[in-house]
Amino acid sequence: MVRKHRFVARVLSVALMAGIGVLQVCAQGTVPPSLQGSFLQPGYITSAGQTSDAAIVKVLANTRLKLGFGYDIAAKPQSIAGAKTLVLVLGASNKGLGAAGLSLEQDIERVKSVIAEAQKNGVRIISMHTGGTARRGEASNQVIELCVPVSDVVVVVEGGNNDGFFTDLCEKAGVPLVEVASISAAGNVLKSLMAQQ
Amino acid sequence: MKRLLAAWCFLVVFSSVQVHAQTGLELVCSEVVAGEGVTAVRPLSDFFPGLRGTPFDTPVFVMGDGARGTEGAEAPPCAAIVAGTHANEIAGVLASYWIIERCRVPEGRLVVVPRVNASGATWSLQDASGPRFLELGSRTIRYGTRLSNPAQERLADPGSFVPPQASGNFPALAGQEARNLNRQYPGRQDGNRTAQTAYALTLMLQAEEVRIALDLHEASMTSSLVWSMITRPEHLDAAALAALDIEDETGVSFHLEDSRDEFAGYSHWEWGKLGISAFLVETPNPAQPTDDPTIEQLHNAAAPLAKRVYVHLCAAKALIANAADLLQDAGALRIEGFPSSVEEVGRWLEGTL
Ligand SMILES: [Zn+2]
Numbered sequence: 080m081v082r083k084h085r086f087v088a089r090v091l092s093v094a095l096m097a098g099i100g101v102l103q104v105c106a107q108g109t110v111p112p113s114l115q116g117s118f119l120q121p122g123y124i125t126s127a128g129q130t131s132d133a134a135i136v137k138v139l140a141n142t143r144l145k146l147g148f149g150y151d152i153a154a155k156p157q158s159i160a161g162a163k164t165l166v167l168v169l170g171a172s173n174k175g176l177g178a179a180g181l182s183l184e185q186d187i188e189r190v191k192s193v194i195a196e197a198q199k200n201g202v203r204i205i206s207m208h209t210g211g212t213a214r215r216g217e218a219s220n221q222v223i224e225l226c227v228p229v230s231d232v233v234v235v236v237e238g239g240n241n242d243g244f245f246t247d248l249c250e251k252a253g254v255p256l257v258e259v260a261s262i263s264a265a266g267n268v269l270k271s272l273m274a275q276q
Numbered sequence: 277m278k279r280l281l282a283a284w285c286f287l288v289v290f291s292s293v294q295v296h297a298q299t300g301l302e303l304v305c306s307e308v309v310a311g312e313g314v315t316a317v318r319p320l321s322d323f324f325p326g327l328r329g330t331p332f333d334t335p336v337f338v339m340g341d342g343a344r345g346t347e348g349a350e351a352p353p354c355a356a357i358v359a360g361t362h363a364n365e366i367a368g369v370l371a372s373y374w375i376i377e378r379c380r381v382p383e384g385r386l387v388v389v390p391r392v393n394a395s396g397a398t399w400s401l402q403d404a405s406g407p408r409f410l411e412l413g414s415r416t417i418r419y420g421t422r423l424s425n426p427a428q429e430r431l432a433d434p435g436s437f438v439p440p441q442a443s444g445n446f447p448a449l450a451g452q453e454a455r456n457l458n459r460q461y462p463g464r465q466d467g468n469r470t471a472q473t474a475y476a477l478t479l480m481l482q483a484e485e486v487r488i489a490l491d492l493h494e495a496s497m498t499s500s501l502v503w504s505m506i507t508r509p510e511h512l513d514a515a516a517l518a519a520l521d522i523e524d525e526t527g528v529s530f531h532l533e534d535s536r537d538e539f540a541g542y543s544h545w546e547w548g549k550l551g552i553s554a555f556l557v558e559t560p561n562p563a564q565p566t567d568d569p570t571i572e573q574l575h576n577a578a579a580p581l582a583k584r585v586y587v588h589l590c591a592a593k594a595l596i597a598n599a600a601d602l603l604q605d606a607g608a609l610r611i612e613g614f615p616s617s618v619e620e621v622g623r624w625l626e627g628t629l
Contacts, residue, residue: 130531131512131516131531131532131533131534132531132532134512134513134515134516134532135516135519135520135531135532137513137516138513138516138517138520139516139520142513142517143520172533174533174534174535174536174538175533175534177536177538178509178534178536209529209531210531211503211529211531213500213502213503213504213531214531236529238529261523261527261529262519262520262523262529263520263523263524
């Protein structure tokens with residue numbers, strides 16, 4: 080899937096070399112053109128698995144990119160009231176779970192309830208994985224397997240998909256996967272996914 | 277100024293040497309020479325005299341003579357950089373040596389403790405009677421171990437160990453962890469030397485009115501702690517912003533962990549209780565956990581020393597800048613002289629800069 084999008088982007092880039100104005104957007108990376116600008120504000124960020132990487136995505140989205148998303152690492156269904164885009168930051172952290180006073184099973188139930196609320200209200204879902212190999216393992220894989228199939232797009236920072244786990248899941252579920260080299264590149268993808276205000 | 281400092285360092289060392297064969301002051305001064313940014317060198321025993329003359333006494337390098345935090349609403353804060361908590365985690369020690377030798381602090385104050393557990397640098401896992409030495413260009417540094425030297429302790433290890441302010445249900449650790457400085461904060465006046473060192477450092481942080489403090493570490497290549505920063509939940513934003521800055525500068529993507537009460541005795545958790553924005557930074561060390569002496573450090577293909585030192589320095593710069601930015605009542609702390617590339621650090625390590 081990744082390869083396909085890269086191919087499409089490359090073909091489009093070449094086709095647009097002639098000087099059509101949207102070259103910048105397409106050349107930016109591997110975001111499928113059909114998804115660009117398709118996610119609506121307001122957005123809301125929470126974790127799936129209590130990874131502190133959610134805090135990085137929050138400052139990336141809000142401090143750096145000024146997207147003004149809502150944020151609660153342990154959001155509940157009512158937290159996302161009014162939101163039109165839900166960003167799930169994937170990764171299980173024992174320390175994070177402990178800090179929130181949640182077991183992995185309890186957090187999975189929480190995430191399921193937030194996803195259900197999103198689906199009920201037509202909120203589209205962006206899943207992001209920024210923690211690399213440190214946020215891969217049995218517990219992290221459980222939340223990844225829960226979230227990827229219900230996502231509209233998945234963004235993974237290099238390293239997190241070394242074993243092709245995301246590629247396989249996304250292919251099976253027919254969900255576009257965008258792989259990027261860095262967290263700040265993931266921010267650029269997030270920005271290009273969001274509709275301009 | 278440089279000569280004055282050298283003389284001062286010598287006097288501090290000499291007065292201690294008279295009491296004991298070798299203190300940490302002598303050890304550190306044999307590895308690093310204070311640059312022009314250093315305004316004073318104080319033994320840690322100034323803050324707790326119980327350490328005086330022991331191998332645990334260690335120098336505190338004060339940089340900048342900026343106003344203390346209480347002198348004005350916008351006064352720049354004081355930050356602390358602590359390294360050598362675990363004496364085998366050498367990249368943090370060398371990063372602090374770079375700062376001592378090459379940085380200046382035109383606004384605010386910085387205190388640097390490059391080998392906070394100097395005793396850990398006096399022995400090695402391979403040879404309990406002495407440290408391993410690592411040749412780096414014109415510099416030789418000690419490659420020590422994770423724990424204090426048992427021969428230098430004033431108390432035998434307990435059967436099991438619980439950090440000083442751990443909660444009631446805290447699971448007891450192995451007795452030797454009493455010599456792990458990063459389980460002993462905020463320290464104990466009447467504890468073993470390791471606990472007294474933690475106590476002295478806590479008193480120093482308070483006396484110097486430190487608002488931001490970093491503890492530089494390394495972890496084995498396969499540890500999930502590699503390229504991570506750990507801090508209390510209230511300081512995660514500063515760490516997250518720093519992670520983005522570090523990635524921009526070095527290409528390394530850090531992940532974050534938040535500290536909680538299971539981290540009783542750890543620097544970031546206990547210093548945080550003092551109101552300090554405290555962060556622990558981890559880079560990978562290919563010789564850990566066995567301190568394998570056959571592992572090449574300087575030109576290691578997987579984790580070259582220059583890259584680890586460079587990332588520590590970029591992390592220090594980014595964490596201090598972002599944490600200071602988030603302090604509501606303080607001005608900017610300005611530190612100059614950080615390296616601009618990993619190659620620059622490589623040349624410094626090889627003695628060709
Ligand atoms: Zn350590």
